[in-house]
Every structure is written in C-alpha cells, then in structure tokens.
Amino acid sequence: MRSAKTPFVATILVAAVLVGLLVWQAADRPRPKAKEPLIVYCAAGLKPPMEVVARDYEQAYGTTVQLQYGGSGTLLSNLRIARRGDLFLAADSTYLELARSNHLVAEVIPLARMKPVIAVRRGNPKQVRLTSDLLRADVAVALANPDAAAIGKVARESFERSGHWAELIERAKVLKPTVNDVANDLKLGTVDAGILWDAVVRQYPELEAVAVPELASAGQEVSLGVLRFSAQPTAALHFARYVGARDRGQLAFARAGYEPVAGDAWAERPEVLLYSGGVNRLAIEETIQQFEQREGAQVTRVYNGCGILVAQMKLGQQPDAYLACDVSYLTPVQNLFNPGIEVSETDIVLLVAKGNPLGLRALADLARPGLRVGMANPRQSTLGDLTVQLLERSGVADGVLANVRSQTPTADLLVNQIRTGSLDVVVVYEANTSQVRDFLDVVHLGVPGAVAVQPYAVGTHSAHPQLMSRLRAAIQKEASRQRYAALGFRCRGEAAGP
C-alpha cells in the first residue's frame, strides 16, 4: 500500500507553481522608465520649488530631470522651434493656453494657485490699505502691461469691474512687461505699490502683500504641460504627476508660497476604479486602454446595468469616476460625485429585420395585433423607463405593451433575441446596434425625448481627481469622439484636442 501523502504534497507543489504563474502574469507589465533625461522648460520665476521637486524625484526614481530656465515667452518659442523636450512649466496659464491652442501640449496638470495682490515694501511705509490708496497722489504705482503679462490682464479685469481701472491706468507711473519687472521696481524703490501674484511677493523678502476685496475673486493656476512631441510621454507624466501630487511636489510649492490646488495623492502607478453603464463600453474601452498605457495607470472598470451600479454604490462602493447610462442614473448617487459633465447622447430607436419587411416606422406601428415586441424592463433600466414614457406620450402604451413578448434588464439581450429571430421588433439605444447593422435595420423614431444622455462624474472622495479629469478629457478627444460617432452616439461638449 502507498500513502496518499505523496499525491497530497504534489498538489501543494502544483498550487505553488500556479500562484507563481499568476503573480508572474500580473507583474508582466511594462514599467515606465525614462531612459533619456526628462527635459523641462521651466519659467525662471518657478525655479525655487521646481529645483527641490526635481532633486527629490531624481533621488527617488533615478531619472535625470533637466530644468531649462527662461522667460515663459522665450521658452514657448524655443520649444516650438526645437520640437523636443517633455514638459513645459509656464509662469502663468496664458502661455500654457497658448501652447495648448497651438497643439504643443497634451495633458495639463495644475500645481498651484496664484492670487493677485497689492504689493508694497515691507512695513508698508506709504500705508496702502485699500484700492483707493493706489489713486493717492503720493503713491507711485507700477502695473504689468495687460497685453503682455497675465497679472496685468487679471488686474485690468478686476479693476474694470470695480470701476477703478480708468483712473489707475491714467495715474500709473509705469507699465512693465512682466510681473518680475514690477517686483524689481518695488524692491529698488522706484515705485511704492504694484499689482503682483501673492506667490511672487513671498519670494521677495523685501516686499509684503496687501489683500483687497477687488482682487479677492481673481486668480489663476500654475500648471505643468506635457508636450505633445515628448518621446517618452509615460515617463513625463510620471514626473508631472509627482510634481502635482498633493503629498509630493505640491508641498515644495506650498513652502515657496503658492496656494495648493486639489492635487492627486502620489502613487507610482495609480489604480483607480471606473463604473460605467454597459452601453458605453465599446465607445470608451480603447480610449481607456490607451490612457492606461500613456499615464502608466491602472483603470479598473466595472461595466454593468446602471441600476445595479447605483445599488452597489448605495452599498458603499465609491468609484473614482462614474460614466452613467443616463443623467437620471447619476442623480440618485450625486452626493458621491462632483457635478457630472455630459459626454454623449444616443437615440432610442427601433431595431427590425433587414429591409424592415413589416414596414414598422413609428411607435404606433408596434401596437399591430400579433407583433412580437421586445423592450427593456422599465423598473430595471433607464431605457425601459424612457420607452414607457415615450409610449404613453404617443398614446399607444396599452396596445404596444400587450404585444411585448420579452422584457429584459438590459438592451443587449434584446439585440441578441431579435438576432436569433424570436422577436419582430425591439426598442433599444442606437448605440446598442453598432455590431448588428449588417443583419438588422435601425428605424429612427424622430420624436422628442427619444434620447439618453451620458454624464461623467468624478468621485468626491477620489484620491486621484486630476487623473480622473484627464480620463474625461481623453474620452472627449477627437479620436475618441470618432469612436463614439461610429457606434451611434453623438458627442456633447467641445473636443478636448486631437
């Protein structure tokens, strides 16, 4: 007789091998490693915090970061001509906007906020307390040129609203091209007051800021742009995420006097959870895969009927973002999310046999005696609910509902049922029909209300709100919009780049 111990030990060995294979399979992913040094075009004014962050990053990950300093405008011209480099950090958002509108920048990661303030020499010798003090005869004021510098533009907008601008520009002693020129004038004592960013004031120990209500609501973000022509976008984004992380780069910016923004938590390879209505899957799947690869992130997506997703969220699941089937399925869980942005819409249509042999053209036709109709369940799905509303508005609900042979929780089941020939007509989203248009015909209803709108919302608790916003931007890019359009969706909002 033999003991059964030997086979038992064999099962342990086999199990160990299987676990090993599973771990190996999971680890078998490319890691973002920059072979070349990262080249950052960095506005000279932002040197103090950026130098700290770059040094920390080099120590942590062994990637060399080359900071190329210069004026924002000069840097913009440089990178435009050179067409190399990885990141662009401009002194204010004007230059980044310019770069973006010229398709030089792909992703934009906000790092900090700046607010305009009145700046005076330390101790405030001229006792400047209010905006009206700038108009006093004994106070010499320097302003940044509103056509050349963002701070000048922001000052003009704010003071035009308060009615001070005309007099202020009249009395200003000098207009300077950049914010640092104004600060230098103040430091040298050639003027008594000027309008500067609060962060710039903090970099000059000789100056102090005076906050006035007229400027309180204005402000703008300092952002880091990933250059479109970067040869190593994943490595560039890795660094950009590090700089923008609230527990990494933003700390250095806060120490340098910048007000932090709602940055992401740092994660070398962020893992986020996306809930999506099943109807969106084909439209977004490729975009998400490209996004994961470019960002070096892991997006776990859960596709399901929105009723089920809502139930899971009510049970305590908190996805980082949610792409609903219809706005009505965001409302019940809105407390978990920031306001949704409408991404797409799709029509409610009839799906019939090729050539439409029964000549079905409108909802009223579905009431014909003996017709085999399929529709989504009104309690389980948005589509079913919207369908019943449409039928009731058309006054044919009773007749049509009597013909319903199949009610399903999701539209895709209806598509499969009519493909097998067990139904004559089904009411589905146009977006459900993309794979079957060779076998079946789509009949548009042409009545108002026959549409579902898909909103995208970022979770309020998410540790990666910026990453999730970039995912939304990726979904709204032109290439993604084309995929949406090919599937029978119409996109809402402006395209967020090519």
Place this chain on the structure above:
Amino acid sequence: MSQGSAPPAPRPPRARGGSDRGFLAALWVIGSLYLVLVVAMLAADAAYTSPWHLWQSLQSREIRYAIRLSLLSCSLTAILSLWVAIPIGYVMARQDFRGKSVLDALLDIPIVLPPLVIGLSLLILFQTVPGRLLERVVPVTYAVPSVILAQFMVACAFAVRTMRATFEQISPRQEQVALTLGCRRSQAFWWVVLPQARRGVLTAVTLAWARSLGEFGPILVFSGATRLRTEVLPTTVFLELSVGNIEAAVAVSLLMVAAAVAVLLLIRAYGSEPTLTQGVRP
C-alpha cells in the same frame, strides 16, 4: 418462450440475450437523445462562427490573457477546494455531533444561492472593517484574488458534497482493521482511507475545476470586467454578447469547450493510470 417440447437448456439464454439487447438498446436510445442534444448544441455553435472568428479570437491579447487567467485560476481553485473538501467530507461522513444537520445545510448554501448574490455578498464582506484590513495586505476586490475567491466559494461546495459521498461509500471496516492493528487515526487516513477515495478525489477535482471555468455571476460583481486584469473566459463571452457580437462570443465559448474537454480527458487519463490504482489494492 414457452415451447414445451423443446429442450429448455439452450433456449432461456437466447431469450435472455434478446431481452438484454432490447434493454441495452433502450438505454442507448435514451442516452443518445441527450448526447444528440449536446452535440447538436455544439454543432449549432460551430455553424454560427467560423475558423476565421476563432483565429481572430486567439489573436486578441485580451482573450489570450482571459484563457491564461481562466486556466490558472480554475486549477488553483480546484486544488484549494480539494484541500478544504477532504477534511470536511471526512468529518461529515465519519463523525456524528450536535448541530450536524445545521452544518450540513450551511455547506449547501453556496450551491443554493444565486451566483449574483454570492458576488454581492463577497463585495459587501470586503467593505466591512476586517475586509478592508485584509485588502490593505492583499488587494482582493476587483483584483485576481477576487476571481479565485469567487470561484472557490461555489466550486468548494460541490467538492465537499462529492468527497462526503465518497467517504460515506467507503466501508469503515478496513479503517477499523488498521486501527486495531495499531495504526493511529491519521495513519489510517493517509494509508487506507484516502487511497480508497481516489476516484472520488478525482471526481471532486474535475467538478470543482469545471464549475470554476463556467463561473461568471459572482466574478462580474466581485471582480469587475477589466480587460487584461480580471477578465476570464465567461466574462469575455458576456462582454462580446453584450454588444451583439455573437460570432466572437461563440468562438470563445468553443475555446472554452475545447479547454474543458482537454482538461477532463487529462484528469480521466491520470485517474486510470495503473501504477496509481495499485495503491488501493492490497
């Protein structure tokens, strides 16, 4: 049958032979009805797809990943199920204790519950404080371990049933003899009972493996349907079907059939290996 003058001896066997043939034919007819249905189903599947679709499926990186994950996770689940099912099955078959009927009912719960409910319950479980603490050490929800856990919950229940029936059918006599000859209980288990339970063990492994391969409901809820991460073959079928891509769904289904047949044949072959069956014979 009742011809009085004829010699009785040769007749009855012939008569009996005839009725045996009828009986066996009836068995064959009834059996083939079912087999025909199974084969017809597969044939209909095969007719719905084409070698091109099969080839396309195998070309897809996502589907190749799903195949690998399915095979690895099912095999691991089958082994885990066995490790748990043998002790439970043995205890339930050999020992009597208070509350046994309650325990018996509990063991059947994973079989009775709808698959979606199992997934949902696991999801809720891992949202509790101990669940969250565990997740900090090993990420489970929406990750590969969740696939194995979801498969295990159901597959193990089937393995337990099989092992219990197996141990119940093994006469305790040989075990008792071993005990009277001075064996300890554990020695009797390893040397006498478990070798006798060989066929049951193989059946339990096969059942657990096959059950895991088809597992879908709990995985969809508890593991998500993330391509290249938690996508197993039934998820692939679901994802393809949910967009009306029936050809691809069927192609993947046929791949599953092929994988299942291959593994089942392999286990059967291993089970009938003579050197191993010697173990049960004195």
